[in-house]
Amino acid sequence: MRLLLVTPRSSEKKPPIGLKIPQLALHILASLTPPDIELTVIDEQIYDIDFNKNYDLAGISIMTANAPRGYRIAQRLKEKGTKIIFGGIHASVLPDEALKYGDSVVIGEAEGIWQKVIEDFKNSQLQKVYRPGPFDLSRSPLPRRDLNLEPVIFGYKWPGFFTTRGCPYNCEFCSVSDIFGRKIRHLPVVNVIKDIENAKSKIFLNLDDNVVGNPKYAKELFQALAPLKIEWGGQSTINIASDKELLKLCYKSGCRGLFIGVESISKKGSAGFKKTLKTIEENLDAVKKIQDVGILFHPSFVFGLDDDTKEIFEDTLDFLGKAHITTATFNILTPYPKTRLYLRLKNEGRLITEDWSKYNHSTVVFKPKNMTVDELIEGYYLLKKEFYSVSNICKRICRLSEIPHFGLVQFFYAVFNNIGGRQITPESAQNNYITEA
Numbered sequence: 001m002r003l004l005l006v007t008p009r010s011s012e013k014k015p016p017i018g019l020k021i022p023q024l025a026l027h028i029l030a031s032l033t034p035p036d037i038e039l040t041v042i043d044e045q046i047y048d049i050d051f052n053k054n055y056d057l058a059g060i061s062i063m064t065a066n067a068p069r070g071y072r073i074a075q076r077l078k079e080k081g082t083k084i085i086f087g088g089i090h091a092s093v094l095p096d097e098a099l100k101y102g103d104s105v106v107i108g109e110a111e112g113i114w115q116k117v118i119e120d121f122k123n124s125q126l127q128k129v130y131r132p133g134p135f136d137l138s139r140s141p142l143p144r145r146d147l148n149l150e151p152v153i154f155g156y157k158w159p160g161f162f163t164t165r166g167c168p169y170n171c172e173f174c175s176v177s178d179i180f181g182r183k184i185r186h187l188p189v190v191n192v193i194k195d196i197e198n199a200k201s202k203i204f205l206n207l208d209d210n211v212v213g214n215p216k217y218a219k220e221l222f223q224a225l226a227p228l229k230i231e232w233g234g235q236s237t238i239n240i241a242s243d244k245e246l247l248k249l250c251y252k253s254g255c256r257g258l259f260i261g262v263e264s265i266s267k268k269g270s271a272g273f274k275k276t277l278k279t280i281e282e283n284l285d286a287v288k289k290i291q292d293v294g295i296l297f298h299p300s301f302v303f304g305l306d307d308d309t310k311e312i313f314e315d316t317l318d319f320l321g322k323a324h325i326t327t328a329t330f331n332i333l334t335p336y337p338k339t340r341l342y343l344r345l346k347n348e349g350r351l352i353t354e355d356w357s358k359y360n361h362s363t364v365v366f367k368p369k370n371m372t373v374d375e376l377i378e379g380y381y382l383l384k385k386e387f388y389s390v391s392n393i394c395k396r397i398c399r400l401s402e403i404p405h406f407g408l409v410q411f412f413y414a415v416f417n418n419i420g421g422r423q424i425t426p427e428s429a430q431n432n433y434i435t436e437a
Contacts, residue, residue: 001121005041007043008073022160025061041149046149051076062091107130159201219246222250233258256295292404301330327413330380
């Protein structure tokens with residue numbers, strides 16, 4: 001039996017230079033695949049699929065933005081007789097859509113059901129839908145680390161690792177809690193350590209939605225990571241700044257950068273996010289506390305909230321300057337399918353398109369409340385043009401030395417994030433530009 005596991009890229013071409021996020025789901029499913037199966041694993045961010053080869057079964061993991069690409073891959077494979085099973089968050093929320101292009105769908109977490117899927121296929125009993133439910137992470141297999149799927153930057157591998165699933169926050173625009181639950185589940189710390197040791201690297205990306213979601217577990221994890229002498233970056237909520245012990249342990253564990261969803265610096269805009277602080281002063285103080293211990297603060301902003309006006313872009317740039325921010329992520333509000341935001345905007349008649357390839361955080365796919373579509377997209381790109389100007393990038397990179405214990409990981413991350421940010425411009429995104437007309 002010949003099995004192909006694929007994570008599609010979002011476009012027909014490989015993504016431009018920048019920091020590529022490692023995909024861990026394929027490593028985990030590969031570890032659960034019986035050794036008698038001829039297995040090929042492809043992360044399309046890194047490798048191309050050889051469509052000249054024949055496969056009996058293909059598992060394709062899709063998110064919303066890469067779903068159209070995943071469907072095209074499925075169609076090409078099916079022409080050669082390959083059976084297709086879809087998984088991933090998009091297939092989990094829209095299984096009927098995925099089944100139009102495939103033979104089967106796994107809804108939710110596949111670990112507990114993958115070996116049955118393989119057996120069912122071998123016995124010609126593949127089911128249309130598998131609903132395994134939440135998986136007990138204490139039984140989670142160690143990911144296979146021999147697949148060479150890790151992004152490589154300046155000769156350094158950047159493997160991903162995870163420690164938790166689930167999120168207690170139920171943000172209107174997010175589907176994480178719907179798929180993985182609102183209760184945080186933990187991988188045993190000893191398993192995390194073993195996986196990191198197997199990866200044979202000194203630089204990592206933590207793939208948790210919030211690595212400090214359970215402070216007690218996080219402190220145990222950080223204490224166990226410290227002796228490994230690794231450096232890593234991950235995601236957190238800004239509330240980590242209020243726990244001095246947790247913050248210090250986080251740095252001592254090797255953390256050198258945190259991606260933090262500030263979402264909006266508007267008081268009204270941030271009011272809908274329980275995980276964010278409510279005033280600019282509180283946010284500035286949190287940024288300082290985090291960077292003072294030696295952790296790069298990487299904020300993420302969302303534009304197009306119902307309370308946003310044209311002034312939000314200039315206000316955000318002002319905040320970034322005051323906070324001495326080196327890297328940042330800017331997103332246009334994206335109503336992912338079946339989220340409360342999507343359902344609300346659809347009910348209000350404000351969705352412009354359901355072409356999932358446009359659901360990429362840089363395209364306006366809905367009608368904003370206090371701006372026109374053109375005002376939102378133009379304000380977004382003008383902000384990025386200013387933030388990612390060559391002179392401003394150079395100033396920010398030079399300012400990295402202000403962060404205590406500044407190191408190599410922070411430098412690499414800052415350089416690649418800023419270079420990658422410069423490549424998304426109005427000119428390069430013409431195919432994604434949508435107008436209300």
